[in-house]
Structure formats: structure tokens, C-alpha cells
Amino acid sequence: MNRCRCLVLNAALGPLDYRVPDGMHVEPGSVVVAPLGPRQVMAVVWDEGRLPGTEVPAGKLRPLLSVLPVPPLAAPLRRLIEWTADYYLAPLASVVRMALSSSAALQGGGMVTEYRLTGAEPGRLTAQRTQALERLEGQQATIRELAEIAGVSDSVLRGMVGAGLLEAVRVDSDRPYPEPDPHHAVPDLSPAQAEIAARLVAVVEEHRFQPFLLDGVTGSGKTETYSEAIAAAIEAGRQVLILLPEIALTQNFLTRFEARFGCPPVAWHSSLKSSERRRAWRQVAFGGAKVVVGARSALFLPFAALGLIIVDEAHEIAFKQEDGVRYNARDVAVMRARFEQIPVVLASATPALESLQMAEAGRYERLILPDRFGGAQMPDIKIVDLRTEQPERGHWLAPTLVRALVERAERGEQSLLFLNRRGYAPLTLCRTCGYRFQCPNCSAWLVEHRLSRRLACHHCGHEVPTPERCPECGEPDCLVACGPGVERIADEMAEILPDARVAVVTSDTLTSPAKAAEFVDLATHGGIDVIVGTQLVTKGFHFPELTLVGVVDADMGLEGGDLRAAERTYQQIAQVAGRAGRGEKPGEVLLQTRHPEAPVIAALACGDRDAFYAAETEARRSAGAPPFGRWAAIIVSSEDEAEAREAARAIGGTRPALDDVMILGPTPAPLALLRGRYRYRLLINARRSSGLQTILREWLEPLKFPPGVRVAVDIDPYSFV
Template sequence: MHEPRRKSPPPNQPSGVAAAPRIRVLLPLPLTAGAYDYRLPPGLQARPGSFVVVPLGGREVVGVAWDGEPDPLLPARRLKDVRGVLDAPPMRESLRRFVDWVAAYTITPPGAVLRMAMSAPAALEPAPQKAGWQLAPEALREGVRLTPARQRVLDHLQPGEVRSGTDLAEAAGVSAGVVRGLADAGLLVPGLLPRGAAFPLPDPEHPGPTLGPDQAAAAEALRAKVMSGQFGVTLLTGVTGSGKTEVYLDAVAECLRQGRQALVLLPEIALSAQWLERFRRRFGVDPALWHSELSSRTRRDTWRAVAEGAAPVLVGARSALFLPYPDLGLVVVDEEHETAFKQEEGVIYHARDMAVVRARFAAAACVLVSATPSLETLTNAETGRYDHLHLAERHGSAGLPAVEAIDLRKDPPERGRFLSPPLIEAVKDTLARGEQAMLFLNRRGYAPLTLCRSCGHRMRCPNCTAWLVEHRAQRRLQCHHCGHAEPIPAQCPECKALGSLTPVGPGVERVLEEVQQLFPDARRIVMASDTIPGPAAAAAAAEAIATRQVDLIIGTQIVAKGWHFPHLTLVGVVDADLGLAGGDLRAAERTLQLLHQVSGRAGRAEAPGKVLLQTFSPDHPVMRALVSGDVAAFMAEEAAGRRPGHWPPFGRLAALIVSSEDEREADRAARDLGLSAPRAEGVEVLGPAPAPLALLRGRHRRRLLLKARRDVPVQPLLRDWLHRVELPNSVRVQVDVDPVGFL
């Protein structure tokens, strides 16, 4: 990007002749040069934010007129003309600044970030108006004899009004043929239907639930934040079932009263049927949605409605941050601790952190919500950067569930089984009382590993450093990282022994098999991402459980996220130690958050809840915290362990992931980067080393980790580091600033 150096006419421009105006245009492409200069021909006007059509190579591309001054030293002969300006609401300054900020922070070309803000190209043109029918001029209708049916149709049309044929037929109580007959007779003529509102307007005064005293106080504080019209971040915490959702929906209502837009980010929007029902009860209508499963037409209509201010509330996944809100007044991040908010492909960013930045540029209030907030967010609240509101008790008459650990060293399951005797007895007692139980295991499929009993060969993915997971119902082995699948072979690929392959370890399908033998009369449902693939399936499952068509739920992590099942009183965690293994910095924190969430599904109504944790490590700090309910003490202990070594949130991390289809090439590139690593006070570079997933989707991967004190800006170090090393085109280097995982 060039800065203007002088105001004299550019070279080759005759003195006294007005130069054609120039603009900078950012294209939604991963080009390292940033914005390009173009010439505005006579008759075209474009200001920063306008969507423009420009030539690039031999094609035309839609880009955005960007901020900053064009380069006056660039010769006029090298400039190409803007081809057109689109009839679309211009991109607001707050979003343009956000795109630039995200690009700079994540070390990504700005055009790659812009592409996320232009994710519905069809929306840049107004949607075509649909055709309908209107009355022909009165002179054409005089003296024409009409049947009663035809007269009813005409009586439902006012002069100048246009209605669809289907609408007219339903209103008049006639068939579509009657309407067509009137058109054939010349009594109806075509007309364009008016553009209706894409989304109904939520009513902030719609009667909502009655808030308890603590909820009402927290809601009042959040309303005041929204009414101030200023940026600020508030952490809203509370035990599971304390009514955090109802509290922040009150802030959404205040945002609507102020005439501004609200954005709510959910980690699993496609599975949030019960959350959407709460929104409907609070505001009388559904919100606009944004997630990957929307049709292209719905994406177009939603993007355009947001840009025109016709979608007052948008509920979406992390990519909803990049929609073109004209006046964003509130940003809510629900379950802010969820790693689903981290995008690991393309532009690598954390939606929770970027939501705070988005709110700052929009002068909007930001609310981060969680029963078990991340250590980063807790630290920001403790140091005063964020305000903090806490709901200490469950709403209504429900109490917190009792949590107990089952020591599998003392009460092991039967050989070949995975449910211990105390857990089996607890499920029996729960079902006998007519209540519901849940068994939780964060593993899809039947078994996480398949090996040969004869030679010990393990079935591995050919594209990844990962074991193939057996899915017995589909009779296949599948990689959960790249999607590779193959039939279960009849013989070992290594030693050719027939029938020697055996599953090792449990997945939810294997737990289901055990449950079918132990509780044959119990009505069961499996809730995992491959059995609950989208919104419709999630809504159907929630309805079946809520209406007591199900006795026993077997689920993976999707059952932990915000469900309210009033008749569920027992949660059994089949393998509470899962997730604690390995050297991940946040392994203990994540395990506690997940198990605390799933525990919170129990006892949310009048009947008391109980949680049983099967573990080989009952004295582990995570298990002790869950049993005692003292999550705050665990987080304080976790912080004390990270502070001395300047680990996040008390220091900065950035990862370089080097990958190539050629293993030796990946090693060479990683070695060269390691030799050129920055050397500065307060900075340490670890690696290179093979990534835990050293082969992923056919690419060999090596990692380097830059660790720095909190006061060290890592982006300049990273840019300089990458600039010093020339790598072949076949090698990719991904930059992950603030990594949350280390696979």
C-alpha cells in the first residue's frame, strides 16, 4: 500500500489537464499487494465502501472501493477503468476497518478477509421482483358478465394493487384456474409484486418470562450498557440453568428499542432448536439466521436484509461477524469458552476475540456469556478490562445436581463392558422412577481404534496421522479428520488373517450396544453429529425428549450445549478422563468446561439431579473441582500454573504450521524457518517439530511455536520472520495467532 508523496500531476499527465479521478479497490482475493488503484471514468461515482466491478487480468471482478489515497506516482497509462458500480448498500466504515484489523492481526492478506464479508455475491444485485396480477383498466371490464367465482376474485383486488395468483385464489376461495381464466379474458393484467420484508420484526415489548431478582438486576445492567451507545465488554456468568439466556435477550430487546441491530453468536447454531424456541417466546417471531447450511437464496436474502437494516436481530455462527450491519448496537457471544468459535482453516481467527473488536469499531455493547468462561476472559474481567455480572443460583425451584466420582480402579466394569456397576444401578433406579437418564461419551462411532489380534496392525488413515474409527451401523471405517472412509475388511491388510480385526475402546455406538443388553425396554436415542446432522433433526430429537418419548439419551459433546430437558435427572459420564491425556496447554480447562456443561443438563426442574463421573483419576484437580462445585478454585490454580512461564493469558503464542505433500520438503522448510527464528528479549521459539497430526489430508506438517511476554507485539516479529525465508510454492505456511489447539 502506497502513501501519497506529492500532489503534483502524475507522470505523463499534461499540466493544466484535470486528471481522471482514481480510487483504491480491494478485491476479495488472497493477494499480498492489498488494494489496487483504478481510474473512475466520466459518469461513474464511487466512494469508499461502494461495490465496484473492475478488470483483473482477462476477467471482471467485484471489489470494494477502499480507504486511503491512490499512489500519485503510478503512471496513468498503467491504470484500468472501473467498469461499473453496483446497486448495493455500501460497506460501512466500521466493517472496512474491521477487515483491515483482522488482516493485520492474523497476518492474512486483506482480500482474504474481505472475501468473508462478501460471502453472498448474489446479494450485491437487488433481488428480482416477482410477478403477480392487478386489475385491468376499468374500461376493459365494463359490460363483461362474470361468474360469482370470478367476481369474488376481482372484489379482492383494489385498483393499483398487485397480488400473486396463489394469494388471490386462496383469498377468494377459488381454484388457480379461475384466476388464469380472468387473465385470459383480459380482466387481469401482469404487475410486479411489492418487495415484502425478508424477516418479521421482533417485538421488544412482547411478554417475556418473569425474571428473578438476580436476573432482573443483571438485565438492568446490560440494558444500561446498550442504552449508553458506547463500546464496552461485559462477562455474564452463572451456574447452568441460572437464566443467562433470558438476561441477555433483555439486552437484545433494549437494542431493538434503540433502533439498532443485534448479533448473537452461538457455537452450534444449526443444532440450537431449543434456543430458537426461547427467542420465539421472547419476541414473537424467529430471528434471521446465518450458518453454513442455509441455501444460496436464503444467504442472499439474509445478507441483503442485514445490509439494508431489515434484519434487526441476526443469530449465527462465527462468520456472521463479517455481515454488513449498518448500525450494530449489541454483540453477544454465548458459550464464549467454546473452541468451535476458533476458525482453523483459511483465515485463522477466534470469533470471540474478533467479536470484541467488531463491537469496538461499531460503538456497540459486547456481552460474553458462559457458565465456565475461558481463563483469558476471566483474567480480563479480574483486571477490570471487562465488567462482570454473575448469577449464582438456578432460576426457579431447581437446585444444582450432586456430582460424584466413580473410581474405576475400585468399581471396574465387567470385562468387555464400559459401564460400571454403580452407574448401571443408578440408571436402573432413574428409569424405574419414570425419569430420564443420559450417558455421555465424547467419541463418535463404535470404537476409536481397530487392530489385528494376530499381528497388532492398527487401521490407520492413508491421508492423516490418525486411527480409523469403526462405524458399525454403516459397516465402515472412517477418518474424522479428512473424511476418508473404507469398508471394514474381512482380513488384516498386513498379515492377511481372516476375522482377526477387533474394535478397541468405546464409542457411542458401542455404549448403545451395551445399553440395549442392559436396559432392553428403555426407549433410546443417540445424539452425535453423524446422527443429528442439522436443525430439523436437532428439533425432532429435542421434541422427542421433552415429550418423554425417550428414556435414555446417549450422546457426544453436542448434548452439552444449552439443552433443557426437564425430566432428565441422571447424567453418567462414561469416560471422564478422556481429553486429559496429551500435552495440550488447555486440556484440563477444556475437560472441566465440557464435563461441567454436560453435568448441567441434570435436574433442571423440580426433581433433583445427579451426575456420576467414571474415572481412573478421582483425585485429579478437574474431578475434585467438579465434585466440589468449586470451579473458581480450579481456574485460580490453573492461572497460577501458567503465570510463571508466561503462558496464555499471561503471555502470547503464535504458531507456524509448515506443510507439504513432500515430507523432506516440509522438513527443509521448517528447518530454514527455525534457523531464521526471531531472537529478542522476552521471545522464545520452540521447534520445529512434527505436529501431533504429522500427516493431515495428505500433507506432512511441522510446527514452530513463538512464545512471548504479554507486552511483546508478535505481529511485526512474525512478518519479519516470514519475509526473511524464501520457500517453494509447494510449501504452505499457516500462521495461527493465539492458537487454542495444537494438533
């Protein structure tokens, strides 16, 4: 092989041909350094004939410079990269970049220098050194990483090294992880669990592709059941990938995994330090990481010998990436399993309608756990009609829910209040002139956060201190908070139960796996009486003393015209309801609603999941919506509103006229301004047989746009804002 075609990690360049120097060995998947003009760039050698390109004469080829010391990307991963780029209309280079997600790992192993506190007596300290000492207790990392943790500059820490407060430690970046023991603490399974576990183990041992839908009610022991398949894969010398939708769930899962297998799995998520990512990536690639638990990005790690994929809480919309390569990790996980020829388990108490339909069609094998483990009963769900039972003026909890909260407190039991709205209030206005605080970068109101005394945009992150006066009319003490967020509900709880220990659980408070672990430990050991939280508390947590769940606003998810609103509302409320009564004590769920007659609310109240899914299925079928039809969105954006509008009109003006494709728009997006960019959308609804990706390519590829215009395509969209 004296020439090769390489995929350069630049989406604008496309494949390039290079000469392989004498004595250099490369093969498809090799990660190489190649010359590009005066620069050196990273590239991946690709299979002959699989990338389009013009054949360059041998005499004009420039030689590759080096091969990086990592295993080549395996053929199944290369096929997955090709499929993902093709299906989601993404540049191939952008998908490859997700597989090469740790640049430090590609440079090889070796020793790295990290730092830790020495424990020496500090003497006189500056404020910054005091802060660093407090925040770095138990931490070990590079100077730059420690500076981020401590919230100080690199120079402060280097000064602490000189003062003997920090010491250098040499660490092997390729040191192996402890190996999980499949026989460490084998659980006693119920007959139903044991039957399903045996089925999963058999397919793992056969090492063949088989998608499973593990459909079990909350508290049925799905994790314990599929853990037997994990044990079988470990015994067979294979690796396992477990995908979780939220980083906040990772620490809870790590603890349960360690109790079962004797050591924690390898974690992979955005909160890892770069040294941790480097070690994890290399151990995955060389086979030393036996079980990896991570967020959706873990799906593209270069496993040496993958034997099983688990997608936990597989219905979660967090598996859909909303920028960059807009892929759905649930669906891509099934495709990776297909290319690897291994089983994949989609586990959920409230499966996505698409997954249920695949099971109905025989494409997935459905495994059902209909009962809670250990004889625990599903909670009673009751409606609180806010039209007839109104909360006190200025309050948000109806008398029935208040009485139930007081009763649980008197019995020493835990309660959970669910409201999927962060902060104190979604809107702040001036009672004198009516001024409303709006984000300057987005078409969104600023949300008041009283805990941090800030007004924040939840779309772009813009923050300002809460002012003392109205910026419009200058009046003092005139600002009014409109509507409730979880912080406001927590304040109301402090009035109802002044002595109760209340925890606010949102992405603002559980900002790291460590903080999530601290919350779980407190809640499990009786350190919290009432949990007030957003969707973070709807899944994955098991608190035996939690017997009451109150849904503050069961109607909120039905607003806004989301095409999956009913299904999403059902899943979210069913999941949070499943937190109640998971131990020996019975659970109760109270749904506050102004629309008790809505089909989704009625289905939740009577516990008739099958009837809800049947009705939703027919509604989707008649609308040609997924899984019976296809959706795609085209999002046009620019910092210049006129430029975005004209580009969107140009796309709309060249739309194809096809019988099996309906194209809506262009119109301003519901969130018409996002992060300083004006946005227009087109929505495409097509029959499943339409060849949607081909239609979109042929439509969009001939069009040219100004440099400031971005055109993004979202296949199978979940967000419509």
C-alpha cells in the same frame, strides 16, 4: 474523486488503483467490478491512505466497470477487517471475502425461481423419483438445491417438473422478514436477573462500547436475562447479532427466541441454501434483518445499524477457526463492538480464563448469576473410581452408574451418558496378525462406525466399508474393536435396559438444524429415555426430566499434552453436568475416572470452581501462558515430506534471538500427516509486551518457499495437533 484504491479479492495481488469514470459515484466501502487483464473481478473501494501501494500515473489507470447494488461496507466493518488481518497475520483480501460471503446477494434483488412438490398423484415411479418425493416433502428451493437434498441428479427433478410432480414458484429474493416484538412474551425475572437485565438495557440505550462477562451457573437463566437487552435494541431500531458455537444449537435457540419475541430470528450458518444466504445477507445489509443468530462467520456480516452483540457459550473452542483466517470469534466480537461503539455480552457458565482475567483487570464488567432459576438446585457430583470399581469385562459402565441408570428408568426419568468420542470404537485391529486400520491421508486410525458400517477418518473424511476379512492376512471374522465410542456405549445401554429408547447424539446424527430440532422435540416430550452423546449435548439444551448425567471417561480430555487440557476438561464436564436437575427434580452426576486425585476432577467433585480457576491462573502465570503471555504457532506443510522438513528447517534457522521470545521446534506436528500433507510445527511463546505480530512478519516475510509449501501462522492457537 476521479481515482481510487481498491482491494481486489485475490490475496496474491494486493491493492490496485483504478480510475472512477465520469458519472459513477463510489465511496470507501463501495463494492465494484474492476478490469484485471482480460478478466472482470470484484473489489472493494478502500479509504484513501490506509492501504500501501505505489502511486500509479493517472494516464495508466483503467476505469472501474460498475458499482454493485449493495450498501458500501461501513467504516466500523472496514476497521474490523483491517484489525483482523493485522492481528491474525491474514491477507486483507481473505478477511474482506468473509464479509462478502454471498456472491448472489451482491448482484442485487429480484425474483428467483424455486420449485416445490405439487401433490399430484405420481403414477408409476422410478426409484430415484420415489426417493425425491420422500425427501422433498415440505421443501422449496432451486433445482440444484433440491437435487442435493434429495440425493438425485438435476435431470431427475427436471423430469419431475415435466411430469407435473414439481411446480415453479416465483419468489422475491428481498422479501422482508417478520419483525420481532420486544413486548410479545416478557418473562418474569428473578431479582438477580432483573438487576443485570436493567444494567444491560441501560448500556444498549446509551449506545456505547462496553464488554460484559455474564457469568451464570447452568440453568440460571442467562438467555432470559440478555433477551431484555435484545428487546431494548429492537425498540431502539437497532440490529442484534447472537453468536452460537454450534449449528446444532441453532434450532433450539430459534424455538426459545420465537416463544419470547413472536417470530424466529434470521439464521446464518453453513447449512443454509444459497437462496436463503442471499436473502439473509441483503436483509442484514439493508437493515431488514433485526436479529441474526449464527455461527462465527456471521460476525463479518455488513449490518446496517448494529446495536448489540451476544456471544453465547463464549468459552467454546468452536469459536476458533482452524483454517483459512484463523481468528477467534469471541475476541473479534469484542473488537467489532468496540469499532461499532456498542455493548457486547459474553455469556457462559464456565468462562474462559482469558475472559475472567479481563474482568479481573477491569476491562470487562462481570455480571454474576450464582443460582439456578426458579429454585432448582445444582446437581450432586460424585466420583466413581474405576481403579476400585471396575466395569464388567467387555463393558465400560461401572456398577454404580449402571444401578443409577436402572433407577432412573424405573422412575420414568431421563439419563444422559457423555463420552466425547464419535463412532463405535477409535481403533480396529486384526486379532490374528495385529494389522491396524489407518487413514491413508492422515496420521490417524480409522474409527469404526457400526451404524453406517464404515471405517472413517475424523480428520479428512476418508471412508471405507468395514471389511469381512483382514486386508493384511486375509483371515475372516478376526477384526476387534478397541476402546469405546458413543455407539458402543449405546449398545451397552441396550443390554442394561432393553426397553429403553436410546438416542445417539453426535455430529454424525445431528447433521442439520432440522434433525437437531427433531431430537430436542423428542427429548422434551418424553420420547427418549437415555441420551448418549458427545460434546454436542454439553451445552444449550434444557430437558426438565433429565436427572442423571454419567461421564463415561472423565480423564479423556486430560490426555495428549494440550496446553489448555485442564481448563477444557473442567468446562466440558461442568457444562454436561449442568444438564442434570434443571427442572423440579434433583440431579445427580457420576464421573468415572482413574485419576480422582487430579486437580480438575477434585474441583468438579467438590464444586469449587473458584479454587480450580485460581490454581490454573497461577500455573498459566508461571508458564507465561495466556492470558499472561502470548502463543503463536507456525505450521509448515507440503505433499512432499522432504520439502516440508526443509522449509521448516529454513524457518527455524532464521529464527530471531530475542530475550522475551522463546521458539520451540521445528518438529513434526502431532498429526504429522493431515489430508495428504506432511506437517511441521514451531511454537512461539512471548511476553505480552513483545510485539509478536511484528516479530513474525519481519521473520517470515523475507523467506521464499517452493510452490507446494504452505506456511500458516496461528495467533493464539487452541489446537496443537
